[in-house]
Amino acid sequence: MKIIDAHIHFCNNENFQRVGDACGQINSLEFLEREFKAHNIVKAVAMGTRSQDDREPCFPLLPNLGGTPSVENSTHPKMVSYCCGVDSSAIVGSARGKVLAEFERHLSSDLCVGIKIYSGYQKFYVHDRIHFPFYELVQHYNKAVVIHTGDTAGGRGLLKYSHPLTLDELAPEFPGINFVMAHYGNPWIVDATEVAVKNPNVFIDLSGLIEGYFEVDDYIEKYHGYIEHLKTWITYLSDYGKFMFGTDWPLVSFAPYIELIKRLVPECHWNEVFYENAERIFFHNENFVK
Template identity: 45%
Template sequence: MKIIDAHIHFCQELYFDQIAELAGHENTSAHLKEQYAAHNIVHGVVMGNRSLELSDHHYPDDLSYCIGLDSTCFKVEEAVRQADLVEKHLLRKNCVGIKLYPGYNHFYLYDPVVDPFYQLAMQYKKPVAVHTGLTATSNALLKYSHPLILDEVAVRYPQVQFVMCHIGNPWLVDAIAVIEKNENVAADLSGILEGRIDRMTDFFAEKHGYINFLKVWLEYLDKYDRLLYGTDWPLANISNYIEFVAHIIPEKHHDKVFFDNANRIYQLGL
């Protein structure tokens, strides 16, 4: 089975080095390539969290990226320049979308200052991925990353394909409601596990309640053509994550979730 990892980070920074080690990996391009080959992962989508400068976004051929926007993109005095830079990224073949971090940067998705970027996504027919759910830092604000916030922009921009990163975890029921209601909202399953798990059978037993809850609501949604495999590399162990997603997704839908949906939504042409 071919796999696309629809949510990774690709930064040579101490923080990412440390979490990679906890997951049993090395935060290097060579190690990632080795792991991809070992698990038949044919492509990855980087969620950009660097500057908007074009020079900061060069990736190996087996990686595409979403250009990440932080709070500096929404300053009135910088608006024209920032939108121009984002457009230059979207003109690149390997830039397959925009990534928003509302919880970390303290803005509501429906704030009018974000409208120029939705309009660019609509113009270039590229998706907008949004961090939803819990955050990795305590100075982030959860009121901005709640999955219900995505509902309003999904309605306002029906032509834009949105990807709800981390499926709003732990607000899973709210996330499922937003996906069910809005045909232009998909979700990736990244960021649910972290670190390395030595015995997945023990993990499934210990987390039985949570995993069953997740499976029940995914079955209720029954939209497996809008769920994407993703790991949030280097947060989690790749082998663990493949086993986890294979466990929560019915086998007849594995090709969709592990490969087809990301290939279609991010227009990878694989």
């Protein structure tokens, strides 16, 4: 089975490295290429993330393990598409025009499939008007918007900004954009399910439901209530066109995470969830309206 990983990080960042180390992941291009080959992962979408070299606010946040992606850079692997990370606090004020031009430069290239908003980590609602010029650009270029939803790793974020219900105030404003709720809004799975049911342009990535080292059988035994809860609401949504496989690599290793998602999704829907939906949502958006 071909797989698209709809959510990885591909960035020189010490926090990712620390968790990656704990589950045997080496945060490098060579390691990733080897793993992709082993698991038939043919494409991935990397979320632009702050790198340890970025001391200043930066726009946009970009993946950089193969060098910053650009038309001229041939070392960035073609199988790693990316979303430009939005540093919401850096787009207010006079820098806005310059920032937008830089986003546009990326969004106009094939390798860039959208933008990522770090709600919760950044103290702005996803429906805050400061983001609207960015959504308009995304709409113009027929790309996607990925939104961090759910728990914020560490104590500095604010959960009210990362609640999945915040998307309900945004999605109807831009019906032509595919919005992706990263991490299924975990632990607000029920709310995230309802937002996806109600809004035809809202989708879910199943990344980051677990972080770090785990053995699938042991995990399912220990956290069986959580696993049953996930299965219940995935089944309740009853539209497997809404879900995409994603890992949040390097925070987990591929083999157990693939196995975990296989246990959550009935086999007759694996093709959609592991491959077809991401292909449609990120690479061939049919919702597109100009």
